[in-house]
Amino acid sequence: MKTKLLKLIIVVLAVAVLTTSCVNDLNPVSLGAASVNSATVYKTVSDYQSGLAKLYSAFAQSGQQGPSGNPDIINVDEGFANYLREYWNLQELPTDEAVYSWAEDGNIRPLHWQTWTSTNTFSNMMFTRIMLAVTYCNEFIRASAGSTDPNIKQFHAEARFLRALAYYHGLDIYGSPPFVTESDAPGAFFPPQTNPKDLFNYIDSELTAIESQMGAARFQYGRADQATLWMLQAKLYLNAEVYLGAGNGKYTQCLTALNKVIAAGYTLEPNYFLNFSADNNTSREMIFAFNYDGASTQSYGGSDYIINGEIGGNMDPTNYGTTNKWAQNRVTPEFVAKFATANDHRGKFYTNGQTLQIADVGDFTNGYAVTKFTNLTASGGQPPSQSRGGNIAFVDTDFPIFRLADAYLMYAEAVVRGGSGGDVGTATTYLNNVIERAYGNSSADHATLSVNSSNDLNFILDERARELYWECSRRTDLIRYGLLTGSSYLWTWKGNVQSGAATPAYLNLFPIPAVQMSSNPNLKQNTGYN
Numbered sequence: 001m002k003t004k005l006l007k008l009i010i011v012v013l014a015v016a017v018l019t020t021s022c023v024n025d026l027n028p029v030s031l032g033a034a035s036v037n038s039a040t041v042y043k044t045v046s047d048y049q050s051g052l053a054k055l056y057s058a059f060a061q062s063g064q065q066g067p068s069g070n071p072d073i074i075n076v077d078e079g080f081a082n083y084l085r086e087y088w089n090l091q092e093l094p095t096d097e098a099v100y101s102w103a104e105d106g107n108i109r110p111l112h113w114q115t116w117t118s119t120n121t122f123s124n125m126m127f128t129r130i131m132l133a134v135t136y137c138n139e140f141i142r143a144s145a146g147s148t149d150p151n152i153k154q155f156h157a158e159a160r161f162l163r164a165l166a167y168y169h170g171l172d173i174y175g176s177p178p179f180v181t182e183s184d185a186p187g188a189f190f191p192p193q194t195n196p197k198d199l200f201n202y203i204d205s206e207l208t209a210i211e212s213q214m215g216a217a218r219f220q221y222g223r224a225d226q227a228t229l230w231m232l233q234a235k236l237y238l239n240a241e242v243y244l245g246a247g248n249g250k251y252t253q254c255l256t257a258l259n260k261v262i263a264a265g266y267t268l269e270p271n272y273f274l275n276f277s278a279d280n281n282t283s284r285e286m287i288f289a290f291n292y293d294g295a296s297t298q299s300y301g302g303s304d305y306i307i308n309g310e311i312g313g314n315m316d317p318t319n320y321g322t323t324n325k326w327a328q329n330r331v332t333p334e335f336v337a338k339f340a341t342a343n344d345h346r347g348k349f350y351t352n353g354q355t356l357q358i359a360d361v362g363d364f365t366n367g368y369a370v371t372k373f374t375n376l377t378a379s380g381g382q383p384p385s386q387s388r389g390g391n392i393a394f395v396d397t398d399f400p401i402f403r404l405a406d407a408y409l410m411y412a413e414a415v416v417r418g419g420s421g422g423d424v425g426t427a428t429t430y431l432n433n434v435i436e437r438a439y440g441n442s443s444a445d446h447a448t449l450s451v452n453s454s455n456d457l458n459f460i461l462d463e464r465a466r467e468l469y470w471e472c473s474r475r476t477d478l479i480r481y482g483l484l485t486g487s488s489y490l491w492t493w494k495g496n497v498q499s500g501a502a503t504p505a506y507l508n509l510f511p512i513p514a515v516q517m518s519s520n521p522n523l524k525q526n527t528g529y530n
Helices: 011-015 045-060 085-093 109-113 121-145 150-173 194-215 226-238 242-243 252-261 272-276 303-310 384-388 404-416 424-439 455-468 475-478 514-519
Strands: 286-290 399-403
Touching: 045 085, 085 121, 085 150, 085 303, 085 475, 109 514, 121 404, 121 424, 121 514, 150 226, 150 475, 194 226, 194 242, 226 242, 226 252, 226 286, 226 399, 226 404, 252 404, 272 303, 272 399, 303 399, 384 399, 399 404, 404 455, 424 455
Parallel strands: none
Antiparallel strands: 286 399
16 A cells, blocks of 8 residues: 655744745745744654655646645645645756647746756746755654664664655755755755765765665665665765766765665566556556555646646547646657657557647647656556545655666666676676667567676666656756767757757756845856846
């Protein structure tokens, strides 16, 4: 059974935000005598468990009740302000994997065109969400510190992991966000700005410190455990040369973490699409996900945004278990071309009435629609929540953050990049396990990998695209390969030109939002932005 996110309002978490995330954007309302704080709300293990649930829900929902009506952040649409929705927008829309059509906000199409500025609405919301999640975690960590209860000690470690996850997103997207921890007592102050090296080292040290305190791998679905931690370590190490500079590779450390993940008992599901269906909580390769439930965890962001946003053209929405049909997200022809043969079952596109080429991003018939995610079960049944009175407008499909297939592909890449602790034979086997599931046989197996082979690295990158598309990996992958910006790889509407155009390298990082710059004198803008 999926872990349901409890909807306990912990006011102290909201009021502690202050200038950490800019009071111009976050306007928590003081409740005066009705206010509570950690000293009064946390009395029992159950209280702490409810507080921990709020930390998890910060990544999946955007308010206290969902889908709207009691937001964490006022003066912004709750659906737009969802953490996962903004993370997906910033990780997918700047790449060859997604094009967005609706024009209700003029700041979203520049994400695909790579013409964003420091006033971009969606970048600002992502920044705010990251810092709000950090603030929630800081308050819980402060409240749970020093407990001798084994359950609370584990909750404490999970909160530190979730903070590290949010800071990892801040490192990857912005490079140098503000930095606050539980040691910074709540109050009005201007948080100092960190830098990529210090933030990398902080995340690394935090994950190392809490590893033994996390729950064992697979102890409870929906909660971060040791395998979740190892996956985040592996991501951090695989991208170390991006964050720390060339020559600072940590591919051996990456393999050390991945070996732990792979030994933890996960297996590839024979049915690839079980990972993206309404019963994907049963997938044996799911390591960590943001959880959704049509009855109790409703949001217009998150998986709801992704599933309803992929239904395009004349597609019958009931075939995907939801009554909504937004249709705004599609894929570029360059991405479709990566599926060179129909035998690769993962390339699941809706083409009826759709053109392959995208002459106009605002034309909903331009570009193939994706049907990878669904709100039906893997066997085609109705969403599980329907038996509990769930609203079919909201989905039951969890969003995969870490999967075993990703671990296999990272292992292969780390070996080819020269990491120790793995070997080319095992790396080739893991790579081909992923391919054989996609084809249903070994007909497309890749030849034995070679260390430092550029051809093998390029093949792995394309295989990551085929296996992980729309799972928030593509932007980071392209940056690691030096392909997100520049002219080495062009795709439709990159640089706001239909045939694609080179873009400047500074776009590998998003800017510190202008409203944050104006509110905190400690912040320095990323190179290239005003």
